[in-house]
Amino acid sequence: MSVTSRYREAWEGFWREAPGGQGAVFWDAEPALTVGLHLALLEPHLTDRGLPLVDLGCGNGTQTRFLADRFPHVIGADLAAAALDHARQADPAGQASYRLLDAAEKSEAQTLHAELGDANVYMRGVLHQADPDDRQPLVDGLAALVGERGRAFLVELSEAAKPVLMGLAQGPAGPPPKLAPIFRHGIAPGEVADEAVPGHLRAAGLTVLASGELPLTTTEHGPDGARIELPSKWLVAGRPV
Numbered sequence: 001m002s003v004t005s006r007y008r009e010a011w012e013g014f015w016r017e018a019p020g021g022q023g024a025v026f027w028d029a030e031p032a033l034t035v036g037l038h039l040a041l042l043e044p045h046l047t048d049r050g051l052p053l054v055d056l057g058c059g060n061g062t063q064t065r066f067l068a069d070r071f072p073h074v075i076g077a078d079l080a081a082a083a084l085d086h087a088r089q090a091d092p093a094g095q096a097s098y099r100l101l102d103a104a105e106k107s108e109a110q111t112l113h114a115e116l117g118d119a120n121v122y123m124r125g126v127l128h129q130a131d132p133d134d135r136q137p138l139v140d141g142l143a144a145l146v147g148e149r150g151r152a153f154l155v156e157l158s159e160a161a162k163p164v165l166m167g168l169a170q171g172p173a174g175p176p177p178k179l180a181p182i183f184r185h186g187i188a189p190g191e192v193a194d195e196a197v198p199g200h201l202r203a204a205g206l207t208v209l210a211s212g213e214l215p216l217t218t219t220e221h222g223p224d225g226a227r228i229e230l231p232s233k234w235l236v237a238g239r240p241v
Helices: 005-017 035-045 062-068 081-087 106-116 132-146 161-169 180-185 196-203
Strands: 051-056 074-078 097-100 120-124 151-157 208-213 216-221 227-230 230-236
Touching: 005 081, 035 151, 035 208, 035 230, 051 062, 051 097, 062 074, 062 120, 062 161, 074 081, 074 106, 074 216, 081 097, 081 106, 097 230, 106 132, 120 132, 132 151, 132 196, 161 227, 196 208, 196 230
Parallel strands: 051 074, 051 120, 074 097, 120 151
Antiparallel strands: 151 230, 208 230, 216 227
16 A cells, blocks of 8 residues: 555655755754654664664655764665655765655565665654554554564654644744644644554554653744744564564
Protein backbone atom coordinates (compact mmCIF):
# COMPACT_ATOMS: atom_id res chain seq x y z
CA MET A 1 0.00 0.00 0.00
CA SER A 2 1.52 3.32 -1.07
CA VAL A 3 0.88 6.68 0.52
CA THR A 4 -2.00 8.67 -0.90
CA SER A 5 -1.26 10.99 -3.81
CA ARG A 6 -2.76 13.87 -1.79
CA TYR A 7 -0.19 13.35 0.95
CA ARG A 8 2.71 13.14 -1.48
CA GLU A 9 1.57 16.25 -3.38
CA ALA A 10 1.14 18.17 -0.13
CA TRP A 11 4.73 17.50 0.85
CA GLU A 12 6.09 18.29 -2.60
CA GLY A 13 4.24 21.61 -2.52
CA PHE A 14 5.49 22.41 0.97
CA TRP A 15 9.14 21.76 0.13
CA ARG A 16 9.01 23.54 -3.22
CA GLU A 17 7.81 26.65 -1.38
CA ALA A 18 10.10 26.31 1.64
CA PRO A 19 13.09 28.67 1.78
CA GLY A 20 16.55 27.19 1.91
CA GLY A 21 18.79 27.29 4.93
CA GLN A 22 18.76 25.55 8.28
CA GLY A 23 15.97 26.65 10.59
CA ALA A 24 13.69 27.99 7.87
CA VAL A 25 10.86 25.53 8.58
CA PHE A 26 8.93 24.91 11.76
CA TRP A 27 10.57 21.69 12.98
CA ASP A 28 14.10 22.30 11.65
CA ALA A 29 15.70 23.06 15.02
CA GLU A 30 19.42 22.82 15.66
CA PRO A 31 20.64 19.21 15.91
CA ALA A 32 22.04 19.87 19.39
CA LEU A 33 18.42 20.39 20.54
CA THR A 34 16.95 17.49 18.56
CA VAL A 35 18.86 14.50 17.20
CA GLY A 36 21.78 15.19 19.52
CA LEU A 37 19.54 14.58 22.53
CA HIS A 38 17.91 11.59 20.86
CA LEU A 39 21.23 9.85 20.10
CA ALA A 40 22.04 9.72 23.79
CA LEU A 41 18.82 7.73 24.27
CA LEU A 42 19.35 5.45 21.26
CA GLU A 43 23.04 4.58 21.57
CA PRO A 44 22.78 2.28 24.63
CA HIS A 45 20.43 0.05 22.61
CA LEU A 46 22.43 -0.22 19.39
CA THR A 47 23.61 -3.74 18.63
CA ASP A 48 26.02 -2.54 15.93
CA ARG A 49 27.04 1.08 15.51
CA GLY A 50 28.54 0.21 12.12
CA LEU A 51 25.18 -0.59 10.52
CA PRO A 52 23.89 1.90 7.95
CA LEU A 53 21.66 4.55 9.51
CA VAL A 54 18.52 5.73 7.69
CA ASP A 55 17.07 9.14 8.57
CA LEU A 56 13.50 8.36 7.53
CA GLY A 57 11.58 11.49 6.57
CA CYS A 58 14.82 13.48 6.40
CA GLY A 59 13.33 16.66 4.91
CA ASN A 60 16.08 19.17 4.16
CA GLY A 61 18.70 16.99 5.81
CA THR A 62 19.72 19.10 8.83
CA GLN A 63 19.59 16.12 11.19
CA THR A 64 20.98 13.80 8.49
CA ARG A 65 24.20 15.78 8.23
CA PHE A 66 24.64 15.69 12.00
CA LEU A 67 24.22 11.91 11.93
CA ALA A 68 26.67 11.61 9.03
CA ASP A 69 29.35 13.16 11.25
CA ARG A 70 28.86 10.35 13.75
CA PHE A 71 28.07 7.20 11.75
CA PRO A 72 29.96 5.66 8.82
CA HIS A 73 27.06 5.34 6.36
CA VAL A 74 23.98 7.59 6.62
CA ILE A 75 21.10 7.73 4.14
CA GLY A 76 18.52 10.51 4.20
CA ALA A 77 15.24 9.15 2.83
CA ASP A 78 12.13 11.16 2.06
CA LEU A 79 8.88 10.89 0.14
CA ALA A 80 9.29 14.33 -1.47
CA ALA A 81 11.82 14.91 -4.24
CA ALA A 82 11.72 18.64 -3.43
CA ALA A 83 12.86 17.90 0.13
CA LEU A 84 15.81 15.89 -1.18
CA ASP A 85 16.73 18.79 -3.47
CA HIS A 86 17.09 20.97 -0.37
CA ALA A 87 19.08 18.25 1.40
CA ARG A 88 21.54 17.77 -1.44
CA GLN A 89 22.05 21.51 -1.92
CA ALA A 90 22.87 21.84 1.79
CA ASP A 91 25.32 18.94 1.59
CA PRO A 92 27.69 19.79 -1.28
CA ALA A 93 30.41 17.57 0.19
CA GLY A 94 28.08 14.56 0.10
CA GLN A 95 28.44 13.68 3.78
CA ALA A 96 25.29 11.56 3.44
CA SER A 97 23.51 9.92 0.54
CA TYR A 98 19.87 10.64 -0.22
CA ARG A 99 17.07 8.41 -1.44
CA LEU A 100 13.52 8.99 -2.66
CA LEU A 101 11.50 6.49 -0.65
CA ASP A 102 7.85 5.78 -0.01
CA ALA A 103 8.33 3.76 3.17
CA ALA A 104 4.62 2.93 3.30
CA GLU A 105 5.21 0.86 0.16
CA LYS A 106 6.83 -2.15 1.82
CA SER A 107 8.44 -3.34 -1.41
CA GLU A 108 10.43 -0.07 -1.58
CA ALA A 109 11.65 -0.54 1.99
CA GLN A 110 12.51 -4.16 1.23
CA THR A 111 14.47 -3.08 -1.86
CA LEU A 112 16.50 -0.62 0.23
CA HIS A 113 17.07 -3.30 2.87
CA ALA A 114 18.33 -5.67 0.17
CA GLU A 115 20.91 -3.03 -0.78
CA LEU A 116 21.95 -2.01 2.75
CA GLY A 117 21.29 -5.01 4.93
CA ASP A 118 19.94 -4.36 8.41
CA ALA A 119 19.92 -0.67 9.34
CA ASN A 120 19.38 1.58 12.30
CA VAL A 121 16.55 4.05 11.67
CA TYR A 122 15.88 7.54 13.01
CA MET A 123 12.35 8.89 12.46
CA ARG A 124 11.26 12.18 14.01
CA GLY A 125 7.70 13.46 13.77
CA VAL A 126 6.69 11.51 10.67
CA LEU A 127 3.98 9.10 11.81
CA HIS A 128 1.57 11.70 13.21
CA GLN A 129 1.63 13.59 9.89
CA ALA A 130 0.76 10.50 7.84
CA ASP A 131 -2.81 9.71 6.84
CA PRO A 132 -4.36 7.16 9.25
CA ASP A 133 -4.46 4.37 6.66
CA ASP A 134 -0.76 4.86 5.92
CA ARG A 135 0.52 4.65 9.49
CA GLN A 136 0.74 0.86 9.88
CA PRO A 137 2.24 0.36 6.39
CA LEU A 138 4.79 3.06 7.24
CA VAL A 139 5.83 1.25 10.42
CA ASP A 140 5.89 -2.04 8.50
CA GLY A 141 8.34 -0.40 6.09
CA LEU A 142 10.44 0.83 9.01
CA ALA A 143 10.53 -2.72 10.40
CA ALA A 144 11.68 -4.03 7.02
CA LEU A 145 14.63 -1.60 7.12
CA VAL A 146 15.55 -2.56 10.69
CA GLY A 147 15.67 -6.27 9.91
CA GLU A 148 17.02 -8.48 12.68
CA ARG A 149 19.87 -6.40 14.10
CA GLY A 150 18.86 -2.79 13.58
CA ARG A 151 17.25 -0.44 16.06
CA ALA A 152 14.69 2.28 15.42
CA PHE A 153 14.32 5.55 17.28
CA LEU A 154 10.95 7.27 16.87
CA VAL A 155 9.81 10.63 18.20
CA GLU A 156 6.14 11.56 17.83
CA LEU A 157 3.98 14.37 19.14
CA SER A 158 1.94 13.26 22.10
CA GLU A 159 -1.78 13.83 22.42
CA ALA A 160 -1.00 16.83 24.62
CA ALA A 161 0.60 18.62 21.63
CA LYS A 162 -2.65 19.04 19.70
CA PRO A 163 -4.23 21.70 21.94
CA VAL A 164 -0.92 23.60 21.91
CA LEU A 165 -0.84 23.61 18.10
CA MET A 166 -4.52 24.51 17.82
CA GLY A 167 -4.03 27.36 20.26
CA LEU A 168 -1.18 28.71 18.13
CA ALA A 169 -3.15 28.33 14.91
CA GLN A 170 -6.23 30.06 16.30
CA GLY A 171 -4.50 32.95 18.02
CA PRO A 172 -5.65 36.54 17.31
CA ALA A 173 -2.79 37.06 14.82
CA GLY A 174 -3.23 33.67 13.19
CA PRO A 175 -0.59 30.93 13.20
CA PRO A 176 3.07 31.91 13.54
CA PRO A 177 4.82 32.42 10.18
CA LYS A 178 6.60 29.05 10.15
CA LEU A 179 3.50 27.13 11.22
CA ALA A 180 1.17 28.69 8.65
CA PRO A 181 2.61 26.84 5.58
CA ILE A 182 2.03 23.47 7.25
CA PHE A 183 -1.69 24.16 7.58
CA ARG A 184 -1.86 25.82 4.17
CA HIS A 185 -0.51 22.73 2.44
CA GLY A 186 -2.87 20.41 4.29
CA ILE A 187 -0.23 18.59 6.31
CA ALA A 188 -1.28 19.77 9.74
CA PRO A 189 -0.35 17.21 12.37
CA GLY A 190 -2.96 14.52 12.77
CA GLU A 191 -4.15 13.06 16.03
CA VAL A 192 -2.33 9.85 16.99
CA ALA A 193 -3.25 8.34 20.33
CA ASP A 194 -0.24 7.87 22.59
CA GLU A 195 -0.85 4.14 22.86
CA ALA A 196 -1.18 3.76 19.07
CA VAL A 197 2.53 4.17 18.34
CA PRO A 198 3.74 1.16 20.38
CA GLY A 199 0.76 -0.72 18.98
CA HIS A 200 1.94 -0.09 15.42
CA LEU A 201 5.44 -1.23 16.35
CA ARG A 202 4.18 -4.47 17.90
CA ALA A 203 2.01 -5.17 14.86
CA ALA A 204 5.13 -4.81 12.70
CA GLY A 205 6.96 -7.41 14.79
CA LEU A 206 9.10 -4.99 16.79
CA THR A 207 9.54 -4.77 20.54
CA VAL A 208 9.65 -1.47 22.41
CA LEU A 209 12.99 -1.50 24.24
CA ALA A 210 12.78 1.93 25.89
CA SER A 211 10.44 4.92 25.91
CA GLY A 212 9.96 8.27 27.54
CA GLU A 213 8.89 11.88 27.12
CA LEU A 214 10.91 14.80 25.79
CA PRO A 215 9.76 18.17 24.40
CA LEU A 216 10.01 18.48 20.62
CA THR A 217 11.87 21.74 19.97
CA THR A 218 10.78 23.90 17.03
CA THR A 219 12.30 26.94 15.34
CA GLU A 220 9.29 29.14 16.03
CA HIS A 221 8.57 31.44 18.97
CA GLY A 222 5.31 32.19 20.72
CA PRO A 223 3.78 35.61 21.42
CA ASP A 224 5.87 35.83 24.60
CA GLY A 225 9.08 35.36 22.60
CA ALA A 226 9.81 31.92 24.06
CA ARG A 227 10.79 29.05 21.79
CA ILE A 228 7.81 26.78 21.08
CA GLU A 229 8.28 23.25 22.43
CA LEU A 230 5.70 20.55 21.81
CA PRO A 231 5.04 17.59 24.12
CA SER A 232 6.34 14.42 22.51
CA LYS A 233 7.10 10.79 23.26
CA TRP A 234 10.11 8.78 22.12
CA LEU A 235 10.59 5.07 21.68
CA VAL A 236 13.45 2.71 20.83
CA ALA A 237 12.37 -0.49 19.10
CA GLY A 238 13.91 -3.56 17.52
CA ARG A 239 13.53 -7.30 17.14
CA PRO A 240 13.49 -9.30 20.36
CA VAL A 241 16.97 -10.39 21.39
